[in-house]
Structure formats: structure tokens, C-alpha cells
Amino acid sequence: MTTVSAVTKEDTQALGRRVAQTLRAGDVVLLSGRMGAGKSEFARGVARGLGITSAVPSPSFTIMNLYDEGRLPLYHFDWYRIGDESELTDMGLEEYIGGDGVCLIEWHERAEDLLPETALEVLLSPQEDGARLISLIPHGQWEAQHR
Secondary structure, three states: OEEEEEOOHHHHHHHHHHHHOOOOOOOEEEEEOOOOOOHHHHHHHHHHHOOOOOOOOOOOOOOEEEEOOOOOOEEEEEOOOOOOHHHHHHOOHHHHOOOOOEEEEEOHHHHHHHOOOOEEEEEEEEOOOOOEEEEEEEEOOHHHHOO
16 A cells, blocks of 8 residues: 655646556556545546546546547546446446446445456545545555556
């Protein structure tokens, strides 16, 4: 596990850009933290790091936003509003996880049974001074696959 401090939203995005440089097709990144913790800012950084220049809004109401203009397709999920896991399986989730692009998943806790064993969790923890502690937590074979 690696933990860094990000003082501004630009710092959070910069870390996302650095992580994006290590990502490859099939990778899953789980974005954890309370509402307003900076998950979408990190996602914007990943998008920029993959070469995506379009706007990257939170997919709260659409469940998934697709970006295919970068080095790899980016599937940005927000599972906050799902009622149950069947909504995700009905939309063809298995086509995205482990597929040809990178999956970023906000609020992954809502459907943990659908997650792969191997993923990178990014835990964003706002601090009282306004900074964020951001922990990168590899799960499964993440580290072995990204050497």
C-alpha cells in the first residue's frame, strides 16, 4: 500500500494521471471514499493520463460513461444509485470488466460480488485541514501483474 497527501484537486488529478500511465487493458480501479472525497477528481486525472480530452463528469445518473478517444477505452462507473446487482449484469457488466479497456468504479461496495479478485483500490480520505490522504491498495495479483 502506498499513501500520499493531495492538497488540491489538481494534486488529486495529477496522481490519477500518474496511475493512468501504469494501466492496461482489463484493469479495474476501485474508487473508495465518502461523498465529496475526490473520487471524480481522481477519475478526471486518470482520463487525462489516458489521453482523454473531453469533459469527465460523474456518471451518477447514467451508471457508466464511456470514453474511447484515449490510449485505452475508459469505462467510468458510479454504482451509487443502483438498486441491486442485477441492474449491472443486465447492462452487460461482464463485457467491460476484464475487457479491452480500464474500468473505474465509484461506490463499488454496492455490488462487491461482481468485482474481480485483482484490482487497485484508491481510498480517498479528506482531512480536517482540507487535504486528502490517498491510499493505493492493490488486491489479488495487482502488484505481480504491474511490475
